[in-house]
Amino acid sequence: MQRGFTLLELLITLTVLVVFLTAAVPSYRTLIASQSMVAQSNAFVSFLTSARSEAITRSQSVRACKSADETACTVDGGWEQGGIAYVDTNDDGARNASSEPIVDVLSALERATLTGGDDATANSIRFGPHGFAVGSSGELQLARDDTDDVNRICVSPSGAISLHEAGGACL
Numbered sequence: 001m002q003r004g005f006t007l008l009e010l011l012i013t014l015t016v017l018v019v020f021l022t023a024a025v026p027s028y029r030t031l032i033a034s035q036s037m038v039a040q041s042n043a044f045v046s047f048l049t050s051a052r053s054e055a056i057t058r059s060q061s062v063r064a065c066k067s068a069d070e071t072a073c074t075v076d077g078g079w080e081q082g083g084i085a086y087v088d089t090n091d092d093g094a095r096n097a098s099s100e101p102i103v104d105v106l107s108a109l110e111r112a113t114l115t116g117g118d119d120a121t122a123n124s125i126r127f128g129p130h131g132f133a134v135g136s137s138g139e140l141q142l143a144r145d146d147t148d149d150v151n152r153i154c155v156s157p158s159g160a161i162s163l164h165e166a167g168g169a170c171l
């Protein structure tokens with residue numbers, strides 16, 4: 001009676017395992033990158049939706065802007081560094097820390113770039129008291145450095161926010 005495996009059986013099993021892993025690992029990496037992109041796109045859509053909701057709830061303008069330090073807006077860099085949404089009481093586009101409260105914060109995105117597709121969305125998006133995107137409608141594009149896909153986040157003049165995955169166009 002034989003106990004255990006022979007060397008040949010062990011080598012054949014290891015060969016089959018290596019072939020299987022060689023095929024599975026790249027697919028798994030693609031899946032992880034794709035899911036991460038979806039999660040980051042959804043986080044940004046949620047951030048904008050929250051800003052719009054606050055504008056309607058408060059009946060005041062709320063501006064979402066890029067922010068590296070989570071306290072002030074910036075015109076440098078892209079949206080991937082993070083952002084803040086604040087009540088823009090005087091509609092001047094510059095946050096006054098003492099009188100304009102922050103209502104939401106977007107954490108920095110990892111391994112991604114998020115850029116405004118045009119001047120209207122490049123630095124900030126303003127939602128008026130009724131939820132309309134005031135002079136800020138347009139599209140933003142999210143791309144990750146580990147996938148070729150580009151997601152588009154669209155802000156319509158009515159303030160509706162939509163996500164188009166894998167290169168879909170804004171309507």
